[in-house]
Amino acid sequence: MELPRPLLAALARLRTAQKHLSRCTKGSQNREKARSKIAKMHQRVIDIRTDFLQKLSTQLVHENQVIFVETLRIKNMLKNRRLARAISDAGFGDFIRMLEYKCKWYGRTLI
Template sequence: MGVDVGLDHLLTLSTGEKVANPRHERRDRARLARAQRNLARKLPGGGADRAKARRKVAKVYARIVDRRRDHLHRLTTRLVRDNQTIVIEDLAVRNLVKNHTLARAISDAAWAELRRMLEYKAAWYGRDVIAVDRFFPSSKLCSACGTVQAEMPLGVRKWACGCGAVHDRDVNAAKNILAVGLTASVCGAGVRPQRSTPGGRSATKQKPLRREP
């Protein structure tokens, strides 16, 4: 199974299935904000009232964390049980959350925790998890003919290739992630994105793909 993570949909699978993003933190954001404002009004050393306000904030945080963890457990267990090999992107989540516009949404999606769960459950069930290089152009590559598009803005969700194939951006990416991951598992190497040379030609740089246990 090829897996593409996102924010509009938490996961898009190479089968075409899309898993909705529950956005647990956003659903409880108003409740959390009220609890935090109430706590902020309590003076330090405010005794029982401040302690009660702190417990309310902690309770909202715990609710968010518990719901997120439960959803990820159910999802990762299903993926590991149903598939012998799962291919994902090797995303640098720590770098992605430096984007202050998306940091809150990325943290709420918990991509790093999703991968951690997949890896240790795969070890339990004797499955394989393969991580594809984060620079692999999964969204810009046509899964039908292999042509790499020059540009693919984030706002483009569907696109048509010159070969006539029409792609859903995320499903196409998941299919490409699966294909390159399976190739890597056999050959031990994968293809990095094509980069333009000073002379205008493109060159393909190869780097081994990391295989996780």
């Protein structure tokens, strides 16, 4: 299954918006508008990622009685600067947390 890369898709627009914000005068209305626009972009990235992970975890729990998950040291993986953005964008930690509570909810086994 192909993971959506919401952060990667929004990165160019975020960079442009953040440059615009940095050039605005502090305390101005335009700065507040720019800050709000950036916050909305970040929220959209979060919403896309969460929606995909919710749907995928629900599908896996419905289709399987037992789910095996590899123990990942996400904190250590994020120390690699080449992989950190991709790992954060995938949302491994959120996915495992969703699987845990959905397995309990539907009476499945998570190992």
